[in-house]
Amino acid sequence: MSLLSGGFGMARWGFGWALLLLLLLLLALWRPGAACPELCTCTGARISCVDAKHSIMAFPMLQSEAEMENITDIYIANQSSFKSINEKDLDSYRNLRNLTVTNTRLAYISRQAFQSNPKLQYLNLKENILSNLSWRTFRHLNISYLLLAGNPLQCICENVWLKQWRGEEAEDLLCVEEGGKRTALSTLTLPNCVLPTVTLKPTKVTMQKGLNVTLMCNTSGTPTPTLNWTTCKLNSKNEHEHSGQMSELRLVNVSSLDNGCKITCRSENMVGEAEASVDLDILFPPVISKLMDAVSDHHWCIPFSMSGNPEPKLSWLLNGKPVEEGPFIRTMIHDYSEGEYHGCLHLDSPTHINNGKYTLLASNKYGEDRKAVFAHFMHEPWNESVTDPLYYDDTPIGQTEDKVAVYLVVGIAAVTFTGFILMLVILKFGRNSKFGIKGFVLFHNVPVEIVAR
Ligand SMILES: *[C@@H]1O[C@H](CO)[C@@H](O)[C@H](O)[C@H]1NC(C)=O
Ligand SMILES: *[C@@H]1O[C@H](CO)[C@@H](O)[C@H](O)[C@H]1NC(C)=O
Ligand SMILES: *[C@@H]1O[C@H](CO)[C@@H](O)[C@H](O)[C@H]1NC(C)=O
Ligand SMILES: *[C@@H]1O[C@H](CO)[C@@H](O)[C@H](O)[C@H]1NC(C)=O
Ligand SMILES: *[C@@H]1O[C@H](CO)[C@@H](O)[C@H](O)[C@H]1NC(C)=O
Ligand SMILES: *[C@@H]1O[C@H](CO)[C@@H](O)[C@H](O)[C@H]1NC(C)=O
Ligand SMILES: *[C@@H]1O[C@H](CO)[C@@H](O)[C@H](O)[C@H]1NC(C)=O
Ligand SMILES: *[C@@H]1O[C@H](CO)[C@@H](O)[C@H](O)[C@H]1NC(C)=O
Numbered sequence: 001m002s003l004l005s006g007g008f009g010m011a012r013w014g015f016g017w018a019l020l021l022l023l024l025l026l027l028a029l030w031r032p033g034a035a036c037p038e039l040c041t042c043t044g045a046r047i048s049c050v051d052a053k054h055s056i057m058a059f060p061m062l063q064s065e066a067e068m069e070n071i072t073d074i075y076i077a078n079q080s081s082f083k084s085i086n087e088k089d090l091d092s093y094r095n096l097r098n099l100t101v102t103n104t105r106l107a108y109i110s111r112q113a114f115q116s117n118p119k120l121q122y123l124n125l126k127e128n129i130l131s132n133l134s135w136r137t138f139r140h141l142n143i144s145y146l147l148l149a150g151n152p153l154q155c156i157c158e159n160v161w162l163k164q165w166r167g168e169e170a171e172d173l174l175c176v177e178e179g180g181k182r183t184a185l186s187t188l189t190l191p192n193c194v195l196p197t198v199t200l201k202p203t204k205v206t207m208q209k210g211l212n213v214t215l216m217c218n219t220s221g222t223p224t225p226t227l228n229w230t231t232c233k234l235n236s237k238n239e240h241e242h243s244g245q246m247s248e249l250r251l252v253n254v255s256s257l258d259n260g261c262k263i264t265c266r267s268e269n270m271v272g273e274a275e276a277s278v279d280l281d282i283l284f285p286p287v288i289s290k291l292m293d294a295v296s297d298h299h300w301c302i303p304f305s306m307s308g309n310p311e312p313k314l315s316w317l318l319n320g321k322p323v324e325e326g327p328f329i330r331t332m333i334h335d336y337s338e339g340e341y342h343g344c345l346h347l348d349s350p351t352h353i354n355n356g357k358y359t360l361l362a363s364n365k366y367g368e369d370r371k372a373v374f375a376h377f378m379h380e381p382w383n384e385s386v387t388d389p390l391y392y393d394d395t396p397i398g399q400t401e402d403k404v405a406v407y408l409v410v411g412i413a414a415v416t417f418t419g420f421i422l423m424l425v426i427l428k429f430g431r432n433s434k435f436g437i438k439g440f441v442l443f444h445n446v447p448v449e450i451v452a453r
């Protein structure tokens with residue numbers, strides 16, 4: 001063995017020990033279930049509390065938020081002191097999917113109980129003492145299973161929404177009438193307990209900007225529903241007025257920025273909800289908000305942004321003369337966002353004959369707009385009087401700097417890689433004394449005797 005490989009061997013041993021120590025340390029720190037609350041058991045992503053002798057009173061809490069975020073399943077059964085699910089109880093269990101609370105004294109569930117549990121899918125509440133449950137508790141959820149059998153649900157309007165419940169697992173739920181008689185909830189009909197309907201007028205809003213419009217929302221249903229408007233962030237001045245089953249939303253001097261805005265009228269009562277909406281179609285003349293210097297990517301592009309409804313027709317002038325579009329020069333719209341069309345005049349390998357003043361014309365039946373920009377792609381080849389390196393070839397200055405940076409990085413990488421290979425060779429050959437002498441001499445020019453000693 002050469003001195004050198006001996007040295008490296010020692011280093012490897014040291015490293016091995018360190019790794020082992022680290023592993024031991026990690027093992028000592030990691031104790032499974034260390035944070036599981038008393039009276040419950042925790043396995044993986046599941047907490048289960050089923051000890052009938054020692055009942056929990058509220059949802060168990062784990063030591064850290066991070067641990068609670070890992071829980072997908074909570075199972076609580078046979079707990080005689082468990083009575084309610086309150087607003088904040090499940091806040092930290094953000095990834096909860098399955099919740100079972102069965103055979104407990106659960107009588108109350110807050111409307112905000114599952115506010116922080118958007119992934120909740122399976123909810124088993126069998127064999128508790130719930131007398132009513134609001135649909136609003138579940139409005140933001142996508143529940144596939146809601147099991148409620150074995151609860152003294154009352155035959156009241158508040159529970160009638162359960163009739164329409166179309167869970168994957170259909171249950172024949174019973175409800176308790178005032179005298180104590182049990183009736184199938186599915187056949188229950190109550191007076192003054194009607195799902196809301198809603199009508200929104202007009203059903204289409206197509207108008208010129210600057211005008212006024214009034215939207216009328218009319219609802220029916222008992223108990224009397226509440227009406228509510230939801231809109232995009234409106235730029236137009238707006239006010240709403242409410243009277244009984246009617247609500248009016250008035251937009252004054254409608255802004256073109258509200259084109260495409262969705263306006264929804266929502267009506268709800270304890271039986272359920274209904275909504276109707278309309279999209280604003282606001283007509284306005286073209287506005288070119290941007291027309292910029294030509295940039296070179298794969299092609300040359302003169303970028304622009306413009307708006308207008310209906311979509312404006314576009315044409316170009318070069319030095320006052322119409323530009324013929326074709327395979328080498330054409331207008332393209334790349335995307336429509338935030339009420340504006342964004343696009344380019346594409347030029348394929350432009351030459352000096354394409355230099356000049358480009359004017360963009362945008363027009364629709366409400367008016368037109370125009371803007372101009374100078375584009376200089378290449379000098380006339382015979383004109384030696386100017387030297388403008390920026391436009392002489394297709395490489396803008398920024399790219400040249402980028403190239404230098406790339407060369408630098410590649411250079412550093414190459415040097416590092418060579419060093420790495422060198423080390424590998426030394427290691428490999430150093431281990432084998434036969435080659436160790438050769439390898440060492442070869443790479444370092446050190447006399448053989450010193451190495452072999
Ligand atoms: C949460 O689960 C992930 C993956 O199962 C695990 O890596 C992580 O350590 C867990 N976090 C806590 C705090 O238990
Ligand atoms: C709950 O108690 C019932 C009867 O006392 C028993 O049959 C059932 O297995 C218990 N459930 C659990 C999960 O322990
Ligand atoms: C959650 O409930 C669903 C539906 O019963 C079941 O298929 C799934 O295995 C449950 N998930 C866990 C982790 O228990
Ligand atoms: C619903 O149940 C809760 C808890 O038992 C009770 O306080 C409330 O009065 C009930 N609501 C109706 C409309 O019966
Ligand atoms: C709701 O759940 C169903 C199946 O459980 C799924 O197919 C659907 O995509 C979910 N919808 C949303 C909005 O999460
Ligand atoms: C729009 O309403 C405002 C305020 O009510 C009024 O001053 C204006 O004349 C109305 N505009 C039109 C075009 O009716
Ligand atoms: C509102 O709707 C109800 C029923 O849908 C209808 O009877 C009533 O006439 C409507 N009222 C108005 C002002 O449109
Ligand atoms: C109406 O909507 C607003 C905003 O979305 C909300 O804050 C308010 O609580 C809603 N009112 C009703 C009665 O639903």
Ligand SMILES: *[C@@H]1O[C@H](CO)[C@@H](O)[C@H](O)[C@H]1NC(C)=O
Nearest residue numbers: 210235236252253254255256
């Ligand atoms: C309507 O709004 C525009 C801006 O959106 C404003 O310039 C104009 O003065 C407004 N007109 C009236 C009558 O308020």
Ligand SMILES: *[C@@H]1O[C@H](CO)[C@@H](O)[C@H](O)[C@H]1NC(C)=O
Nearest residue numbers: 379380382383384385386388
């Ligand atoms: C050469 O280019 C300059 C600057 O662009 C211009 O002013 C001049 O007229 C050109 N000369 C000829 C002969 O085109």
